[in-house]
Amino acid sequence: MLEAVSVLQSTPGAIPYAGGTDILVRMKQGIIAPQMLVDLKKVPEMQDVTPIGDYGIKIGAMTTLSELVENELIRQRSPALSQAAATMACEQVRNRGTLGGNLANASPSADTAPALIVLDTEIEYFSGEAMKKIPIADFFTGPGETVMKPGDLLVSITIPDIARKAHYIKQTLREAMDIAAVGVCLSMKIHGELSSRLVLGAVAPTPIRVPAAEALIDKGKIDEAAEEAARAAAPIDDVRSSAEYRRAVIAPLVKKAYQIVF
């Protein structure tokens, strides 16, 4: 990893390369023209899926999306992440695309992000000369932008050792090969107080948590929570959907997620 970091930091125009499912497309379209691709697929620190305590997991950034779908440990401990990954692209792309790539790419509609945010996941990335660890909710700063600077490297993510039940709903036009028009992910703690987490994807510059709606859900006021979530969104019109439609479906999707989780 340190070798990869040193190459990235010392070579102008070098960018990290994981599955290539975004980078290669953009290169072919002439949108980016990197001078060097630093292939991270075999970096040891970025590989493994390891359990933490009874409920937590640490997942290396190079874990493929297919692995998120199929890995038994991930399926048992954070099924919402497996479920979110399974909605992405197609089998061939999932075999190449990685968790780290999906997060570092920071698309507002990234499917893995909401599932990880509702699990209070932390991101470990190497920056400058040291590893840093931050809550994933603080990781995204805008469309395509994160707290990481050029030369930084996303190494792994850690889902804490707290039992949570979660569900991700992705609103798309078709069943596969589609990007979320709206994503809704809801979780609650299985033991003790509910302490729910509600995250919306594709309706703001980054995936957003809606604490006000979470508080209402914790009080059992789901209708009000759903309305609150719709108000919190700042959707845009794009090729996939209008802002008006995006806002209109948030409330019903929050209610659906609630029915499934609770």
Added chain:
Amino acid sequence: MKEYKILNTRAPRVDAFDKVTGRAKYTDDLSMPGMLYGAILHSPQAHANIISIDISEAEKLPGVIGIVTSEDTLGIAYGVSPARYDEQILAQDKVRYVGDEIAAVAATTPEIARKALDLIKVEFEELPTVLDMHKARDEDAPQLHERYRRNTVQEVHWDFGDVEAAKKEADIVRTDTLTSKMQDGAFIEPQSALASFDDRGYLTMYSSTQAPHYVQRTIGMALGLPLHKVRVVKPAVGGGFGPKASCSTMELITCLLAMKTGKPVKTTFDREQVFLHSRARHQFYHKMTTGVKKDGTICFLEHECALDGGAYCSFGIATVYYAGSLLGGPYRLENMKYDGCRVVTNKPVCGAQRGHGAVIARALFEIQLDRIAEELEMDPVELRLKNVREAGETTCNELYLSSFGMKEALEAVRDSALWKKKRTDKPAGKGIGAACGFFVSGAGYPIYYSRTPHCTVITKLSEVGGGVIVKSGAADIGQGSDTMLAMITAEVLGIKLSDVKVQSGDSDLAVDLGAYSSRTTLMTGTAAKEAAESVKKQILEVIAEKTGANVEDLDIVDGEVISSKGELDIDDLRTEYRKEHRGFRGTVKSGNLTFHEASRIAFLEKGSIVGTGKYSPPKLGGSFKGAAVGTSPAFGCSAQVAEVTVDLETGQVTVDKITGAHDCGFAINRTQVEGQMEGSMMMGMGEALMEEIIYDKCGRVINSNLAEYKMPTSLDMPPLEAIIVESHEPHGPFGAKEVGEGAIMPTIPAILNAIYDATGVRIDELPVTPERIRMALKKAGK
């Protein structure tokens, strides 16, 4: 019914192994020594005058061998309909849409060719654009072509029967509208062409086309070459659906580059270019007023239509005629008025696509029938059954229905889908809808005025004996026409399918107008039957003479010559055959003379044996203006029932099942008939629910890729039931007629009628996305 050995079975396609193993060669798989790569400079402007084109920097790039602009062309206008030739190979002084071709480069690598495009400098004078077909008809709208006043390429005004009188008889009169969007053909294989030009002036082009014949003619005309020196060959093709049915600008450019450089040149579209070249489904706006009596009898239809076809005419004249004429069936509609127009706008050019011109008109009419049934409190299937035509009838626009299993098809889907039960007994959000369709089985007239046979087939006996080679110009574009030709030939000759070799899709072999308007099975199938019958007759005549039998008593069955009058004396013939084949392994075990023996002996006696067949339609249609469009020697018809679940909160539609029945006359290959039906349902479902070319305000396509241009995936497809109805068409080979396009007709309205059944809201704009449903529900206070 006659028992067939090969026809009406599920014989595997003759190209099945090559296709599934990847051995099949498509145009882009081909290369030639010294071959160059072509690249095309497309206009970034939707409407502009070209002030200057500077290719000097591009010419200096090492690896660039040739560059062409309009100065390298003869300036001959071309297009699809001879009366509307309005295209130039390369833009002369004006571009009319984002994508219009300006210049092209041939270079030693594709990368160099593309890089050279960046070095070509074009100076434009921007012109105001018009992107909306209704605004394009305004008096002060920007004019695309001098010749098209108010940007109108063609108007149609038809008035059959007496609509005004019929209005007085109608108890219920409804007016509705439907607007669709431009669609993309979205075939899996982007267009590709490889052209070479030799020192004797012969041009050969391999191309991903549906119509080698029309491409040959257009190349000859636009490039000034004698037609007999132009050869167009169609390798394996990965789908066409209409957009590959005319000569493309890219094909002409590739030939031009090959002629200029003297080297073979290959050009292959990327996916964005497929969208820019388009030639796919027009955008349609329909307004229909339909009147019926209380008992459900249809009295009249008053129909207005406008088509947006992008910057040039292409197939547009035929499209606007089809949009009106094909509502002549399948119902008893004696009074029909039609006013249609086809308009040009600064957008990529539309042409023909599966169900040419008729799909959206059919959709609205079938939606109207449902709305009328609701007002009459009548079952919509019963309303249709009350009005369907039968074989032997002629429509108000003079289309003769020589076979017509419409009633059978509708009853089949009604019963198989458990229509009555599901219609009355369903939970919230579930819906079920039905619709019918009607389509030509081969256009009755060629695109250019001619009494040319629509196709010829030359079947040659292998001189060495044992097999035949079918030579045809027909274009197998994945629909399976090669298999159809082989099956018909094998059936007629009484031999195994594996002993028939088909060579097709080559303008040097025979003439064939191509794979469009659902013509190949009826037309080329008839010619193949005639050719095979001739070959069979010639063989049997020799055998009769040699054995002293009467030729009328002889037949070939299961690869053996048999006589209805007992055993033939074949000893001398067999001895001769054996002597010829000394050293060959395997001996003839049959007591009868085999086809191997008979065919070889026939050759020894007569030399090469060739049978020819042709198909020319009888004189068809009425004498009114435009009567030729919509005529056909036969008509297919189909019915479908769609079942849907709609999420009333998000508007998401799940199609749960489609049950379809299609009258194909007679199924030459049952699996292929079902395949066409299923493909049609899939394409119709995409058009109903998802597919839409989206433009920005500058006329650029913003979803010119298969990620954002949404079509159904395999995961979106519901179970499909395909019921084959066989009405035995007298004009088709063995009773066969079309299935390729007719089967798409009912899909859109069946789904839309089901969505209404589920939601109670009508949506008059396609595609019916979750967003449009949600907004319609909101508007209805639901």
